[in-house]
Amino acid sequence: MLTRAPHLFDDATRVTAGDSRWQGQTSDDYWAFVGPFGGATAATILRALIDHPQRSGDPLALTVNFCAPIAEGDFDLDLRLVKANRSSQHWSVELTQGGADVATLATAVFAERRPSWSHQPAQFPQAKPFEQILPYPKIAASWANQYDFRFVEGYPDFSGSNKEAPASAFSKLWIGDRVPRKIDLLSLMSMSDAFFARVFHARRELVPFGTVSLTTYFHVGAEDLAAEDISRVLAVADAKIFHKSYGDQNGELWSPGGRLLATTTQIAYFKA
Amino acid sequence: MLTRAPHLFDDATRVTAGDSRWQGQTSDDYWAFVGPFGGATAATILRALIDHPQRSGDPLALTVNFCAPIAEGDFDLDLRLVKANRSSQHWSVELTQGGADVATLATAVFAERRPSWSHQPAQFPQAKPFEQILPYPKIAASWANQYDFRFVEGYPDFSGSNKEAPASAFSKLWIGDRVPRKIDLLSLMSMSDAFFARVFHARRELVPFGTVSLTTYFHVGAEDLAAEDISRVLAVADAKIFHKSYGDQNGELWSPGGRLLATTTQIAYFKA
Numbered sequence: 083m084l085t086r087a088p089h090l091f092d093d094a095t096r097v098t099a100g101d102s103r104w105q106g107q108t109s110d111d112y113w114a115f116v117g118p119f120g121g122a123t124a125a126t127i128l129r130a131l132i133d134h135p136q137r138s139g140d141p142l143a144l145t146v147n148f149c150a151p152i153a154e155g156d157f158d159l160d161l162r163l164v165k166a167n168r169s170s171q172h173w174s175v176e177l178t179q180g181g182a183d184v185a186t187l188a189t190a191v192f193a194e195r196r197p198s199w200s201h202q203p204a205q206f207p208q209a210k211p212f213e214q215i216l217p218y219p220k221i222a223a224s225w226a227n228q229y230d231f232r233f234v235e236g237y238p239d240f241s242g243s244n245k246e247a248p249a250s251a252f253s254k255l256w257i258g259d260r261v262p263r264k265i266d267l268l269s270l271m272s273m274s275d276a277f278f279a280r281v282f283h284a285r286r287e288l289v290p291f292g293t294v295s296l297t298t299y300f301h302v303g304a305e306d307l308a309a310e311d312i313s314r315v316l317a318v319a320d321a322k323i324f325h326k327s328y329g330d331q332n333g334e335l336w337s338p339g340g341r342l343l344a345t346t347t348q349i350a351y352f353k354a
Numbered sequence: 355m356l357t358r359a360p361h362l363f364d365d366a367t368r369v370t371a372g373d374s375r376w377q378g379q380t381s382d383d384y385w386a387f388v389g390p391f392g393g394a395t396a397a398t399i400l401r402a403l404i405d406h407p408q409r410s411g412d413p414l415a416l417t418v419n420f421c422a423p424i425a426e427g428d429f430d431l432d433l434r435l436v437k438a439n440r441s442s443q444h445w446s447v448e449l450t451q452g453g454a455d456v457a458t459l460a461t462a463v464f465a466e467r468r469p470s471w472s473h474q475p476a477q478f479p480q481a482k483p484f485e486q487i488l489p490y491p492k493i494a495a496s497w498a499n500q501y502d503f504r505f506v507e508g509y510p511d512f513s514g515s516n517k518e519a520p521a522s523a524f525s526k527l528w529i530g531d532r533v534p535r536k537i538d539l540l541s542l543m544s545m546s547d548a549f550f551a552r553v554f555h556a557r558r559e560l561v562p563f564g565t566v567s568l569t570t571y572f573h574v575g576a577e578d579l580a581a582e583d584i585s586r587v588l589a590v591a592d593a594k595i596f597h598k599s600y601g602d603q604n605g606e607l608w609s610p611g612g613r614l615l616a617t618t619t620q621i622a623y624f625k626a
Contacts, residue, residue, distance in 0.1 A: 145461065164456045165459070167421075172419050185437075187444055191567050195599055197598060199557070199626040200596060201556055203523050299619075301602070323476060325473075328414060345602055347571075349415050
C-alpha cells in the first residue's frame, strides 16, 4: 500500500547537510495561509538533528518556538549540540533566512532509551475504524490536503454560526498522509501540529491564528515505531483555556493498536 | 497573613543583573537530593528575564531543559533576546557554572496580552477546602519543606508495597508556600515543578528520578495574577505513560476562585 516513490513529505522536509549549518526550504505542498505549515518546519528541524553525524539516541522532546514568519524559499538551520551526556544530548536549533533574525528557535533532547518498567495509564480513545469514516474534504491550505483526516468526534463546523456560545474544543480523528506513508518520528512530529486550531472549533469560525510555541514528547524510539508498521495514528486534541489573545492545545497520538506514541502541547495566538 | 520580611523563595531565586550575563546561586533551602530543586532554577531564570531591562510583556511560555547537574554555589545566566516583534519576544537562556558546559538551557516567550474573547473549557477540580486538610509532613529534601502540600487525592504512599501493580499517577492538592507568600508568576513557575514525581506515585516508592524538560504556559498576566491576591493554588497532575526509562507529567494550577493560571508538562528520566 505504501508508495515507493519519494513522498511529498520527504521532499518537503529535505535537508542538506553542512557542518553546523544545514539548509532546508519551504514547500508549496505544505503551505499554510501565511507561511509554511509549522509541523513541516518542526519535522525539517527534527530531520536535520536525526541526520546529524553527532546525534546519538532517539528524540525525546522537541520544543519549537515560532518567532517570526518564514518566507517562501530557502532557510538555514544552525544546529548546536549544547551538552552531551553519557546517555542524552541537548540540542539548540536556529532557523534563519538570508542572515536575518532568527525565525524559529528550537531545543531538542535525544536519549538512549534503556529497558525499564513500563506502564501506560492513559486510556486508548475508542474510535470507529478509519475505513468507516469519510475523509475530510480538501481545503484552501495546501498542507491540510497532504493529510487524510477522518473525524471521529468534533467534526469541524467553521460556519461561524453561534460563535459567541463556545462549542467543544475537543477533537478525535484519524490522521494519515493522503498518499500513504509509513509513520516515522518525522511524520509523528509533523502530525503533532496537524490539528486544526482549537479556537476554530470553539468559535466555529476561522480567525487569525498562529502557533507560538510547540512541545512534543516521543514515547517510542525509532525502532519501536518502525516495528508498529503503521500509516496512520488516532489522535485527540483539546484546549483548556482561551484568554487575552492566547489559547492552549494538548494532544495525544496513538497507534491503531493502542500504544501512546507521542504527547504534544502548544500555545497559540488568536484574534477574536 | 503574608510575611513582610524577605521570603526564603525570593532569596533563593535572587539574581544580580549584568549586561547579558546575570548571576544567581543555588539555595540550601530549595535543595533536592542531588541538586537544586528544578522549580527554583526555573523561577530564577524567569526572574532574570522579567527583571531584564529589554523585557516587554508578560511571560507566556517557558521551557527549561535540564542538561546536567548544577553544583552547589554560584551560576551565570546568559540571557539573549533572540527575536523581538511588535507584541512578543523570544528569549534564550543558558545557565553555566565557572565557564563550563551549559547545565540548563531555556527558551521563553513574552507577549503583550491584548483583551480578546475568553473561554475556559477546562473544569475547575472539586476539592475540600485547604483548611480542612492536614499539611503533608516534612521530608528529607529541603525544597519540599518550603511548600505546604495538602493532598485532596493521591496522597503519597511511598512504602514500596505492591510496586509492580501500578497505583494511580493522579494527584490533586493545594500548594502554598510554607511561609505564606502572595502567588506571583515566579512562584507559579516554581510550583509547576513542585509535584512529586509521577513515577513515585505509580510505583509507591522513591526511585532515581530527574526532570529532563519542563514546559509551563501562563494563562494570566502579572497584573491579573496580582489582582487574584492568593497565597495558594489548587493543582492537579497526572501521567500518561512510563516507558523505556522516561515518563511524562501534565498538570494544571488553579486559583482557589476557579481560574486556570498555568498549565505545565514535563518529561523525566526514571530508573525502575
